[in-house]
Each structure stands twice: as C-alpha cells, then as structure tokens.
Amino acid sequence: MPPNNTAAWLPSKEVKPLQIGPAPYTPPGPGQIVVKNGAVAINPLDWIKQSLGDMLLGYIKYPFILGADVAGEVIEIGPEVRHIQVGDRIMGYAIATAPDSNNPAEGGFQQYTVIREALAAVIPDSVSYEQACVTPLTLATAAYGLFHQEFLGLDLPKIPARSTKNKALVVTGGASSVGANAVQLAVAAGYEVYSTSSPKNFEFVKKLGASRVFDYHSKTLVMDILAAVGEKELWGAFAVGDGSVEACTEVLRKCPGTRKKFVAFAGAPLPPDRVASTLGLVSYVGAMAWWFGKRALVARMSGVKYRWIDSKDILKEGNVVSRAVFQDFLPRALDAGQFVPAPPPLVVGTGLEKIQEAMDLQMKGVSAQKIVVSL
Template structure:
C-alpha cells in the first residue's frame, strides 16, 4: 500500500510536525487521493490557537487542512463518479465533528474524502488553481442556499435568468466572497459587493454589478442609496464589521432582512496570553451587542458552518452536480489566485504563518 507522510498538529498552539502517517483505505462512499496541492485557511490557525472554545471535539495529535486537489488512487465499493487516475478537488472534512480524524485532513500525501464532496476538474485547471475552491465554496454555498440561511435559488449551468433580486456580499475579494459572487450570479441574482479599490476589477470580472470600498466612511449610505427601489435577497458577510454595516443597510431596504455571517468575532490582535478567556469574552460581548442591534433593526443574523452542506444536499448539489459542469464549460473561475509558498509538507508551518499574517485576494497553499 502507499507510504504516507503528514504535517501533524501535535497539540494546541504547537507548530506542525512532519512525520509518517498511516494510509487509510476508503469506506464504500469514499475515495482516497494523492494530494498535489493543499491550501491554507484561517480556520487552520484559529483552531490551533483557540480551538478549545468552539472545536472541543478535536483530539490531538491530528491533521488539519480542508482544501485539497490531486489524483484518485483508490475508490470505495459504492463509488460511481470516480476511478483511479481521475483529477479532482475536494473539501476535506478534517474538523467536522462527525467525521473528524487524521485520515480526513489535507496536510498529508493521501487523504480520505467523501465522493459527493469531491469534484472532477478539467485537464486545463492546475492542481494549485483547483485547491483554491473547496472550503470557500462550501462556506459560500452554505450561507447562500441552506434553508435556515439565505435560502436562495440554486445555481445552474448556464446561469439562470435574472430574478430581479439583489444580494449584498460584504467582502467580495475573500476566498468565500469570490465563490459567493459567482454562485449568486449563476442563480440569477444581482450582486452588490465590497472590497478594496485594488480588487474591484477582480470582483467585477466575476459578475458583481456594483462594488463599494469597504473602508469608505460613506459606504453604508452609498449602498443604501444604490439599493433604493430594489428588492434585497439578504446579505452574506465576511470580515470584521461586515455584519454591523449590513444591519444598518438592510434596515433601510426592502426585501429579506437576513444576514449569513461567515466570520466569527475574534480579538483584533491574537493574544499571546489568556487566549481562551479573551476569545470567549470577545465572542460573548459581540453576541450581546449583535442581539440588541438585530432586534432594533429588525434584521436576523446567523453564523455559517460550512460542514453542514455535507448532509443537507447542498454539498452534493455544488460539488457533484454544479461545479464539474461549470468548470468544464468555463462558467466558473478559480479565484482568488493561489500563492504557493513552496513544494513539500515542510513548508506547512510557513504557509500557516503567512495566512495568519494576512493576504489580499490570494489563497495561500503548498504544492506536493
């Protein structure tokens, strides 16, 4: 069988350690891929630094990593969509409470994946480009299409005709935002989004109708003015301050006064000491203020949990039904661009630190 190596997380707040890992064979509905590119997400360092607050079920040592792209090397007995040698991308469920375990993590040579959370990729798409998708796409899909979230109409290939509704996406150049823009447009929605001026061309190229500078002092009033006479489908927010701003906007608009939030409140500067109590205080105090403001403005809010798409049909709709057709037909663009830190698992710590320091309109990753 295959010889596996992984970048292990030995425990909270500890650097990754590259060493051997067992090769795990797939269950009936699973595939195993040999990873060729693995992306890094904020959750990879947030959970490592402060995971005791909201990810208490994770047992160490373990293997993180949600975004993978590579080649299928083994398929389960009931798998029908893939065969050995297929090029794919997938959402690795390394932190899902029901499937958590080292074999599901992306930061290793061989990862076990669910068939319906895996997508075939065309030969024209590099593994590095493909690995920018999974977690951002799953998070966007959860916020947009789940019934207890915004509950929008599903995307189609070719894209749906306009339904006359406008969606607000706060943080359009983030890895979630670039996917949310394309999914919403494919579902027939007009998109108004925020980003920095340097990224306005990017979000416009993905289908956003109007862009607004999120740092502008008048961004809220500017968006309210632009939305006059329109029916709003709600808002999807990423980044600090997005939910607060969208509450003010939706309070003045007609339509769905609902915000799906992809970003949890966290200290502006990661604390070097007392991270857990400071993290808890930040979350609780923000939640109290958010509750009062939501009641005052008549706007409902809810946090997004990307892994919920695994069991409610949204994941299958996106990864099995929509994305392969959209990629093959050139109807969906790989964004943001990959920022490859190096080739090999030994670059995993450097990649995590780079993501933690912050990047703009880039997806940090390593090649394997």
C-alpha cells in the same frame, strides 16, 4: 500493498512547528474516496487551532492532521461512490476538524487524504491542482449560506447563468475566499451582486461578476449601497468581514425593496490578529461569544435575522451543497469557464515541510490571494 503515507502532524496542543512524519494509509469507507494530494491550501482555522490549543475544537485528540482544502488524483473509491472514479482529478473539502469526523485520515496536510464524495468535485485538465485547492471549503460555506433553506434559500446556480430579473443581493468581502465564491455563485443563480472590498481589489471583484463594488471603509457605505440597489428586489445579504453584519443589517432594514431580512455570515467576525494584539489570543473565544451576544440584540431590535454558517451545517447529509453545487454545477461551470477558482493561489513552495511556513504567512494576512503549498 497500500502506499506509504506522510503527514505534517500537530503532535499536541500549541506545538510549533508541525512535525513531518509517517502516517497510516486509510482505505475509503462507504461514500468516501482517497486522494493523492497535488496541492493544499491554508485556512485561518489551521493556525488558530495550533495557537489556541484546546480552547478551540477541544474535542480533537492528538496527534492530529489539520488542513481542509485539497486537490489531487483519486486513487481509490469506497462502496456507494457514484459520481467519481479512480483517476479523476478532483478538488475536495477535507473535514477532519468537524465534530462528526475528528479523524486525522480526513485531514488535508498529508500525501493521501480520505475525502467524502459529497464534498468533492471533478475538475478539468485546464485547472491546476494549485488553482483548484483554493476553492472547496469556502465554496461549500458560500453555497450553504446562499442556497440552503435554513439560510437565504436563493435560486440555485445554472449554466449558463440565470437572468437577474431585477433581483439583487449584497455580498460583502468580495475579494476574500468566501466572498469570491459567493459572488460567482450568486451571479450564476441570477442575482445582481453589490459587493465591498478595498479599492485596490475593485476590478478583481467586478471580474467575478459583481455589478458594483464599494469601499468597505467608506463612511457612506450603507447609503451608497442603498442608492445602487434603488427599487430592485433585495433578497438578503451574505456578510464576510469585520463590520459586515452591521452594514448588511442597516441596508436590509432601510431598503424599500427588501424581500428577505436575513444575513448569512461566514468566517471569524473578529479578526484573530486584531484580538491577539489587543486582548491576547487566549481571549479570542470570549471575544467571539461577546460579539455574538451583541449581534443577537441588534437583530432583535432591527427585525433582521442573521445566522453564522458552521461546518456542522455544511456536513448534513444530502444537503444542497453536495447535490446542486459540487455534483451538478461546479464541474460543468469550471469546464465552461463560467466559474473560476478564486482568489488566485499564492504558492509558498513544494512539500509538507512548507506547510508551517505557509500557515505563518497566512496568519500575517493576505489580500485577494489564498496561500497554497504544492505536494
């Protein structure tokens, strides 16, 4: 007899709040597991989709279950699952909103979620579900941009961390969810990381492993990074945050030791809250298209390549994220304390009914934290 399931549903486009109600329990298929969620985290895509309706991810059919970051206990595994067992504590990237899923069963905002084994990692008892659920989506994004050959193609992370050997990397937005993961992964892979944040988060980013952290608002940011890198070999840049692609492009263009003139960037290049206040939220998609066009022109003129990390990249079968990071690196690194879930969770409350409140809070903006709901 399958367990009873409950979800926080998005019943139709632009409906608020989410509606709490029964949901089907879906058994796992090949290469899938079912997780009883202990905690879920909020990402900007959740409230942006709710606000924009069919202007974003228009292929999604309602009613739907959002949510990408979960942590909990595995209660059932499907055929061809090789690395995870029933009873394991895991963190997982729930991919319901991806085009090749479009399946509410793979959404995180419910009691039982179907997760693909390739995007799940076993966590030690020392890591709580609330801590673990901040990681999966942004870790996958950071790992793909850093290590896949279509992006920066860097050396893979190791335990213990590789020696830097005079290799440098720029990772902007080090206090953000994606940036905090990128800093740690790059350090484990043997790169000296130069990052940015607001001054209040300098120490947090340094604790993650960054050698130097600079104020992203500084008018001398590019020159400061260039001076710090010096004659080291600069192996590209990973850009997170408004204005980061421009700054990274300038650094790579001017640095004499640049080995790879390539910027991998993640997240919304234009903050939705800023667009909402100036253009109206319905103009966000058009503003994004304008931004990409402008960057393409800048890239052609500067000789620096750039590429945005999309979920469809991460979900490619057998990619470096699932093999080298979720399976080989992350469980051992968490156990050894070499990698910590970051940024730390800000727990709004307990229960599915708290998810809308958590989404509203995330929409207002947070710094060096990730909004989490316990289940």
